[in-house]
Amino acid sequence: MSHFGRSGPPDISDTYSLLILNISFRTTADDLFPLFDKYGKVVDIFIPKDRRTGDSRGFAFVRYKYADEAEKAVDRLDGREVDGREITVQFAKYGPNAERIHRGRVIEKSPRGRGRSRSRSPRQRYHDDDYYRDRDREYRRKRYDDIDDSRERGCRYHGRSRSRSYTPHNHNRSRYDDEYFRRSQSTESPGPHTRSPSHSLDSRSPSPPPPPRVHDEE
């Protein structure tokens, strides 16, 4: 069956997890299954994907039924070229619960019968927002650095075309002030009723009052 990773973790009690690194971003479990199944009994294959784009993250987990088969797969498939990329097969060091495991085997004792050994605190995973935001921040930082370098190089090409005809970056705020002014006018001048329109129009102070802290819908 090629329905791996679509029914949750089946049973990792008697399975050995292998970590596959450096795989292509388009490599799926179906592509790795025939390759790893040839060297042993593959119980499950899981490839973490991004929840936003749904694309693979570049590594996969292959669970074998026996340790000897898993070791053989590591020895045979480690450094194998898959989809034009040299993959790296090794035993998983951490489990699904971020627990230390030995040779792909979970060290945690069987919770059956004994129940919870200690007070189980409601430890939740990372908040998706913070987790993804952190990753985005680092990713964006790298991209910006690269772009900055490119721009610097392009600037050295020709020094001209840098005349004063360049519009200053003030028009942005100018437009904003204009909108704010218009709104203010509308508020102060609800209609041609009472008040002194000429006075208000003529009394345009050179320095408008500071904008109050209002909620701006972006």
Added chain:
DNA sequence: GTTGAGCGTT
């Protein structure tokens, strides 16, 4: 359409 150190779900 791109990328590349690492350790995982429904």
